[in-house]
Amino acid sequence: xxxxxxxxxxxxxxxxxxxxxxxxxxxxxxxxxxVERMIGQLRAHERAGEAGGGTGQVGLGQRExxxxxxxxxYLNHLYGFDxxxxxxxxxxxxxxxxxxxxxxxxxxxxVVELVLEKLPVSISLGGWSFLLTYLTCIPLGILKAVRxxxxxDSASSVVILVGYSIPGFVLGIFLIVLFGGxxxxxxxxxxxxxxxxxxxxxxxxxxxxxxxxxxLPLLCYVIGSFSVLTLLTKNSFLDExxxxxxxxxxxxxxxxxxxxxxxxxxxAMIPLILxxxxxxxxxxxTGSLLIETLFSLDGLGLLSYxxxxxxxxxxxxxxxxxxxxxxLVSNLLSDLSLVLVDPRxxxxxxxx
Numbered sequence: 001x002x003x004x005x006x007x008x009x010x011x012x013x014x015x016x017x018x019x020x021x022x023x024x025x026x027x028x029x030x031x032x033x034x035v036e037r038m039i040g041q042l043r044a045h046e047r048a049g050e051a052g053g054g055t056g057q058v059g060l061g062q063r064e065x066x067x068x069x070x071x072x073x074y075l076n077h078l079y080g081f082d083x084x085x086x087x088x089x090x091x092x093x094x095x096x097x098x099x100x101x102x103x104x105x106x107x108x109x110x111v112v113e114l115v116l117e118k119l120p121v122s123i124s125l126g127g128w129s130f131l132l133t134y135l136t137c138i139p140l141g142i143l144k145a146v147r148x149x150x151x152x153d154s155a156s157s158v159v160i161l162v163g164y165s166i167p168g169f170v171l172g173i174f175l176i177v178l179f180g181g182x183x184x185x186x187x188x189x190x191x192x193x194x195x196x197x198x199x200x201x202x203x204x205x206x207x208x209x210x211x212x213x214x215x216l217p218l219l220c221y222v223i224g225s226f227s228v229l230t231l232l233t234k235n236s237f238l239d240e241x242x243x244x245x246x247x248x249x250x251x252x253x254x255x256x257x258x259x260x261x262x263x264x265x266x267x268a269m270i271p272l273i274l275x276x277x278x279x280x281x282x283x284x285x286t287g288s289l290l291i292e293t294l295f296s297l298d299g300l301g302l303l304s305y306x307x308x309x310x311x312x313x314x315x316x317x318x319x320x321x322x323x324x325x326x327x328l329v330s331n332l333l334s335d336l337s338l339v340l341v342d343p344r345x346x347x348x349x350x351x352x
Contacts, residue, residue: 012328019324024089034105034311035075101318106310111318121299129221141233164227168220169290175216188216191296217295236268273337
């Protein structure tokens with residue numbers, strides 16, 4: 001197994017190199033950069049000051065807002081945009097592969113600190129959605145497989161398919177109107193993960209307040225995941241139930257519970273194991289722009305969107321590099337998990 005792991009780790013390097021190269025080229029081709037956006041913002045402040053009749057300083061002042069060629073050259077030199085493209089690309093490679101992500105152009109903070117500030121929202125949504133999805137869908141899928149064709153199976157299939165067909169942000173709008181004080185009841189808060197008086201609450205009160213804020217956005221997150229994992233579990237379980245070894249185990253007089261949960265379940269879990277490491281790692285960095293915007297949650301989804309709009313290159317490059325690295329690691333962990341679940345799988349070369 002170790003040669004296989006070493007080979008996969010070595011293959012990650014050219015993959016990451018290609019991702020960085022494509023991202024760098026796209027950022028170069030997209031019109032407008034950090035310097036241009038800064039100039040546009042300064043001119044917008046200047047026009048606002050002139051419209052207000054002000055003659056004093058607005059932003060950096062009227063004189064400074066008219067950036068001359070020397071000042072443009074200084075900004076380009078400050079951010080390294082005056083360097084040839086191959087030099088800029090090499091600098092990004094060194095910074096990314098040494099995990100020196102630099103400082104955000106607009107937040108004026110190190111990228112690592114900025115991401116850590118957004119993590120509580122992402123961990124809360126990702127972690128709870130991961131737990132709820134797996135703890136609900138796997139037992140539900142097994143129950144649907146055991147009672148295949150029954151009224152319960154049909155009714156539950158209709159419910160989860162209807163939930164899958166509703167986009168998360170559409171459901172969020174509906175929940176806000178219905179339970180967030182829109183037109184009917186004001187039962188749930190619509191901003192942040194905690195209340196303003198969170199520090200003054202008891203431990204039980206803090207837990208209740210946290211879950212109270214998390215209820216609506218979490219429901220929007222998990223509603224679409226239920227159908228995929230539930231039906232995957234059910235179909236995988238049904239495939240195993242109809243195999244010959246199950247009939248043999250029953251013919252030997254083994255109890256039905258032992259047949260289902262000792263023999264069938266282990267083999268039926270193999271397809272589910274493929275997505276488990278990826279889902280587990282994604283819980284730390286999950287994010288949805290629309291849902292975070294709807295419920296005023298400042299997470300990684302909103303940060304990624306704002307970074308792209310504002311051409312905040314360090315944040316864009318760093319987050320994409322790190323997320324790509326996590327995806328590659330999760331794929332490797334998925335393959336290794338299969339070996340632990342099914343000893344028949346081996347990564348060693350077959351004898352010739």
